[in-house]
Amino acid sequence: MNFRLWSLIHTWSSLVCTLFLLLLCLTGLPLIFHAEIDHLAGEAEAPAMPVGTPELSMDRLVDAARAHRPQQVVRYMLWDAEEHPHMTLVNMADAMDAPPDEYWLVALDSRTGAVLDEPNDRGFMHLMLKLHTDLFIGLPGLLFMGFMGLLFALAIVSGIVLYQPFMRRLAFGTVRRQRRRLQWLDLHNLVGIVTVTWALTVGLTGSLNTLLMPLLGIWQGDQMADMVAPYRNAPPLDAPGSLQVALDTARRTVPDMAVRFVAFPGTLMSSPHHYTVFMHGDTPLTSRLLRPVLVDARTGALTDTREMPWYMQALLISQPLHFGDYGGLAMKIVWALLDMLTLFVLVSGLYLWWKKRGKRRDDLLVEAAEVRE
Amino acid sequence: MKMWLWPTAIAAMSGLALLTGLVGDKLWDIAATLLLSVPVIVAVRFGVGRR
Numbered sequence: 001m002n003f004r005l006w007s008l009i010h011t012w013s014s015l016v017c018t019l020f021l022l023l024l025c026l027t028g029l030p031l032i033f034h035a036e037i038d039h040l041a042g043e044a045e046a047p048a049m050p051v052g053t054p055e056l057s058m059d060r061l062v063d064a065a066r067a068h069r070p071q072q073v074v075r076y077m078l079w080d081a082e083e084h085p086h087m088t089l090v091n092m093a094d095a096m097d098a099p100p101d102e103y104w105l106v107a108l109d110s111r112t113g114a115v116l117d118e119p120n121d122r123g124f125m126h127l128m129l130k131l132h133t134d135l136f137i138g139l140p141g142l143l144f145m146g147f148m149g150l151l152f153a154l155a156i157v158s159g160i161v162l163y164q165p166f167m168r169r170l171a172f173g174t175v176r177r178q179r180r181r182l183q184w185l186d187l188h189n190l191v192g193i194v195t196v197t198w199a200l201t202v203g204l205t206g207s208l209n210t211l212l213m214p215l216l217g218i219w220q221g222d223q224m225a226d227m228v229a230p231y232r233n234a235p236p237l238d239a240p241g242s243l244q245v246a247l248d249t250a251r252r253t254v255p256d257m258a259v260r261f262v263a264f265p266g267t268l269m270s271s272p273h274h275y276t277v278f279m280h281g282d283t284p285l286t287s288r289l290l291r292p293v294l295v296d297a298r299t300g301a302l303t304d305t306r307e308m309p310w311y312m313q314a315l316l317i318s319q320p321l322h323f324g325d326y327g328g329l330a331m332k333i334v335w336a337l338l339d340m341l342t343l344f345v346l347v348s349g350l351y352l353w354w355k356k357r358g359k360r361r362d363d364l365l366v367e368a369a370e371v372r373e
Numbered sequence: 374m375k376m377w378l379w380p381t382a383i384a385a386m387s388g389l390a391l392l393t394g395l396v397g398d399k400l401w402d403i404a405a406t407l408l409l410s411v412p413v414i415v416a417v418r419f420g421v422g423r424r
Contacts, residue, residue, distance in 0.1 A: 163380070164376065164377075167376060168376050170376075172376065172378070172379040172380070173379070173415070173418075173419035175419060175420060187420050190416065190419055190420055191416045191420060193380045193383075194380070194383050194412040194415045194416050195387075195412050195416065196380070196384055196387075197383075197384045197385075197387035197388050197391070197412075198387050198391070198409070198412065201388075201391055283396075283398075284395065284396060284397060284398045284401075285395060285396045288395075317395070320395060321391060321395065326394050326395055326402070327394040327402040327405050327406050328402055328406070330403070330406045331394060331402065331405065331406045331409065334406055334409050334410045334413060335409075337410075337413045338409070338412065338413060341412070341413065341416055
């Protein structure tokens with residue numbers, strides 16, 4: 001393809017997605033530090049107790065949640081021993097099949113069953129998250145933002161192709177300051193080319209993350225359907241049995257993994273007849289992956305466990321590469337600086353487009369080449 | 374081809390940083406953070422620092 005065509009691709013793929021990319025970069029900045037911001041905002045933690053204080057049976061924690069909100073059902077229970085030790089987060093809703101967005105969170109002390117907090121304040125960080133993900137319109141918004149991410153990737157690839165004709169006669173890092181437009185062009189090219197790997201990774205993993213719901217649907221129709229096939233004609237479950245027994249079964253089945261969360265029977269992540277216990281490993285990489293263990297909710301016996309299919313593993317691996325939350329605070333700061341550099345590339349790109357309107361593309365190339373440092 | 378030397382080196386360092394941080398822990402995280410800060414340093418050094 002020639003210069004003119006690549007230039008057209010770069011211009012229009014960038015222009016279409018720039019407004020949304022600006023929004024993504026701006027809302028992404030506070031989201032990088034969401035754990036720190038939540039902590040500063042007074043996030044509840046389990047109080048200090050003597051070392052070795054035992055945790056309650058999971059069934060008593062379920063009872064505690066139900067007693068606290070008797071009109072609702074428990075859909076999921078989650079644990080994060082590193083960030084929130086001795087805390088059980090309970091996701092409740094009016095019905096098992098209520099939409100995923102309609103939930104109420106209750107944080108319990110795993111040792112006493114006391115309600116520590118109900119972290120449902122949909123304040124600033126929730127606004128940032130919704131603007132960053134689905135624009136408050138659910139799945140269509142998510143998929144739209146995913147498409148913007150793909151356009152961003154196309155803009156980056158076409159930008160790499162265009163880097164050569166603009167910069168081939170200049171030493172790396174040259175920023176010509178004789179004319180304002182040339183200075184912005186050189187800065188746009190320089191910052192764009194040095195951040196290319198990060199921007200492409202974050203853009204593509206962001207697009208992949210928008211496919212969570214469709215991929216969950218595929219997983220249910222594929223692996224999950226296969227695992228629960230023996231229960232196809234089973235009578236409906238009256239009331240689920242012991243959660244503690246189900247968790248013990250899961251831990252015995254995969255002893256080298258820990259429980260991340262459990263989906264109750266009838267939820268999106270489980271079947272009508274099972275507790276699905278999602279386990280994770282203990283290495284930096286395997287802690288990001290999940291392994292579902294299906295436990296018969298009536299008997300507490302193991303039904304099946306398998307590694308998640310490749311598309312779910314790809315999704316799970318892509319999450320830290322998008323969030324930048326796997327290397328501590330220092331990496332988050334670098335992530336935020338790269339985010340700001342991407343903002344600069346977007347704004348400088350807009351400026352260059354505005355200034356070049358009406359000029360022929362080939363003339364721009366001549367102009368770029370004629371003024372040397 | 375010479376013009377691609379530094380962009381390729383920085384891109385490779387960034388890619389290595391992203392993967393190192395993902396699969397490694399502790400010291401590897403520090404190494405990944407330092408590698409990933411290279412593009413930021415280069416952008417600031419050449420973009421703002423050189424007159």
